[in-house]
Amino acid sequence: MAMKSSELQKAGSWESEVFQVLNPEGKLLSELGGEIDEELMIKMYENMQFVRAFDRKSVILQRQGRIGTYAPFEGQEASQAGSAMALSDMDWMFPTYRDHAAAMIHGQEMYRVFLYWMAHMDGTTCTEGKKILPPSVPIATQLLHAVGTGWASKLDGDKDVSIAYFGDGASSEGDFHEALNFAGVFKTPTIFFCQNNGYAISVPFEKQSASRTIAQRAAAYDINGVRIDGNDIFAVYLTVKEAVERARRGEGPTLIEAVTFRYGAHTTADDPKKYRNQEEVSKEWRDNRDPLTRLNKFLTENGLWDETKEAELLSKVNAKIDEELKRAENYPKSHALQMFDHVYAETPWHIAEQREELKKYLAKDGDES
């Protein structure tokens, strides 16, 4: 099957219309003005390698039956790591089921992410003290929450901001529009971070909307809107940082459209060959626009990175992943009775009774409870 013209067009035309700092060849297009120093550049690269290795490992774990259905993000590392690195510890994060990279960079412990995909009852928790919400499964609903948390912070005079992650498909949902509008009206410190990876499962963006871009929707609500190369971690970082600073200064919300691509399937239950020329398109992005490759080129050319460092990093990263995986696999298994906890602040009679009923039943079954 030949590559569809829309796919070629998509792959080729957008670059002239996005904010880009580091081009795919690893060349700087503008001065960084001291905003990203060498240490930070290296950290960016390390973070991207870290989350990519996690992602690849997870796909393997799913195939081995050690975790359930998994939503891979390979290809989107710059968007996720770069945006999360521009936040402060105190900031609120509302990820979706594909944004574990962002969550981990913002402080989510990896073993919890593994627990999530193992469908453990504690898999939806975040690192103590963090403001990282459980991954949103319904589409675009979390955007409104990020307006609400930002709104409260504004009312209280707090300086934290809220960032909501979502995809191109989410821009079709009503909640997306309601969130942008509320954020505009109440000037909330909210960052709407859209990773436009071109596909909502199988539906390409040109079928999703007649709008040419997602960023342009900001104009309708008179809020700030930016379209960036989501595979350029410098552009992502600088844009989010600026949006965060604006929000902290009380200048309101920003909609960021980071153009990127998911190399793999929507989830491990999906087969992208059904709806796109998977091999060709994925290869095209991987070969020519990969977020890690371009930063690697840049760092190498500037004498900041070499093969020894690469090998050291990979072994460090893999050791960390193995350690976190072990932690997840050694974590006490979910117990059925956990399902009755936390339905309410105080458990009402009927749930207490049903808990007892199941407890007795499991005890009869020889299950220790």
Place this chain on the structure above:
Amino acid sequence: MIQAITEVMDQKLAEDPRVMLLGEDIGVNGGVFRATDGLVEKYGEDRVVDTPLAESGIVGTSIGLAMNGKIPIVEIQFLAFIYPAFEQVVSHAARMRYRSRGQFEVPMVIRTPYGAGIRGPELHSESVESFFAHTPGLKVVVPGSPYDAKGLLVSAIEDRDPVIFLEPTKLYRAFKEEVPEELYRVPLGKAKVVKEGTDLTIFSWGAMLREAVNAASKLEKEKGMSCEVVDLRTLYPLDRDTIIESVKKTGRAVVVHEAHKTAGLGGEVISLINDEALIYLKAPVKRITGFDVPVPMFSVEEDYMPTLERVKRGIEETVNF
């Protein structure tokens, strides 16, 4: 079962130019469960429509399509994803005939996979049929076998009112059954006696039917109990006559459903029995259901649902009351 469902849509698209399919990823992708596999190639993008990702948009525009001469068959990927469209379903699809005093009608079908037991991620396993069975103007249908899936879907498509057609994901590929090739109808509003018995009636539907039938045959072998199993098939409106007739015969009943207990349909079935057959009862009617907690992560979903053992115990307690 999934093949039977695909076949109906294929045949209906071929037979009736008014029929349209709408949903997310139902085109080249063939739907997340492949229910529409191959249909866009056959009938084109005007009739098998990959919509924007907006459930309220899908259902809302389908109401307009239906009022203006089309017969939309909507696919919502999972039942819990219908909530953005809840207003369209409840405030509009269900009430259009009523509000216009019969001037406008909304002949549409909303198909959606539902239920637990397939190791689905969060919010992929809900069983909230009660929301819809509490909404006058809607019909709520759940097939329990491939044969019924085909016949009920044909009836749903031909019905002049909006039908919520809930497909138990656990049964999609659970068993093989020969299904006639030609279109046939299984009437809405009619329950089916799946197995005859004399000591107790098990009322159930969807994926829980298998537990019901298994419990009945195990108890027959192990304890000599004779259980009748009734598949309600249409949850709204209920088939009162079949329910009452069966209870009059057996004098005992349990309702098995995976939905939460509180305000689940089990309560409605029991109320019907109280109204019409109380004096025939030899024991209180028991509900064996999912618990009153959000459907938990799949690591414990088996314990959330009524297991075969829980169903058996509930039956024994009722028979030995």
